[in-house]
Amino acid sequence: MIIRPALATELPALRTLETAAGAPFHDVGMASVAEDEPPALPVLAASLRAGRLLVAYEEGGPDGGLAGYLMWEPVDGATHIEQVSVAPAYAHRRIGQALIDRAGADGGDRPLTLTTFREVPWNAPYYARLGFRPLTDAELTPGLRAIRAHEAELGLDRWPRLCMRREAAG
Template identity: 70%
Template sequence: MIAVPSPAELPLLRALERAAGEPFRHLDMAPVADDEPPSLDDLSRYQRAGRALAAYDVRRPGAPADGGGPVGYLLWEAVDGCTHIEQVSVHPDHARRGIGRALIDRAERDGGPVPLTLTTFAEVPWNAPYYARLGFRVLTDAELTPGLRAVRAQEAALGLDRWPRVCMRREPGVRAAEYGN
């Protein structure tokens, strides 16, 4: 089940983000694993605007009727006429169950019939290669819009360019291959 998280669940998203960052440590990307999750103020801003989505695992045996707490989340915003995925994270205990794909597909529906964009690590298996399986393609430098250039500049200022990064785009209506991701 995917829904806009309640204000009370926003601290749970921060904990989820910390857990989702841990696998980066195994790729010698400890600064990414140690990065501070979005603040409660930032999460609240996305939540109030309806641009925060949370996934709840209701398939889990013994799960509460309400699905329990979030196991994944996504934040999006409009950037140059596209639905830009600012963050998507799934708790490692719930990876490879289609949660990320479902969050992205829901953001596409909520954002309207416009392309999806995101920025990500090029060489991390659960980043660019994963998004390519979901129908995203890497943009060339010439294809970057002013808004995406600003996003990339902010990422560079945060030091994320220590590892190769790319901007990606998925056209409306393109669906993921069925990989169980």
């Protein structure tokens, strides 16, 4: 597997991958999440310009081998994982884990944070297996509070959500 910074020419393919990766939300009664628009090209391009967009490829794989991507941003001294998605054809191969680990390494000696659905098996339970722990309300930083407020405005609080954190490896 190859993990590297994304290229501008790959941005449309990341949107396609995101749509496919979201389809399983239909199976857990979350159609609006499954049908949500992927990040817009200008959003992806801004992350690309900031050096905060990674892609994973598996040589010789389907769809040219594009297996996943991760977009992150700095939030209150942490590397906040804004989006991590794996193409369904590459599920269960630890590609998400590899992207998260690389974002942690690229982010320096900072913790990783994310927001996620509490009860979706490939969300909070998955991240817990990768060493993330749920944050209490008292532990939320101002930046995480702002992210959660924005998610609530988008209607994502229809389902239980939480913030999680993994300490820096070093």
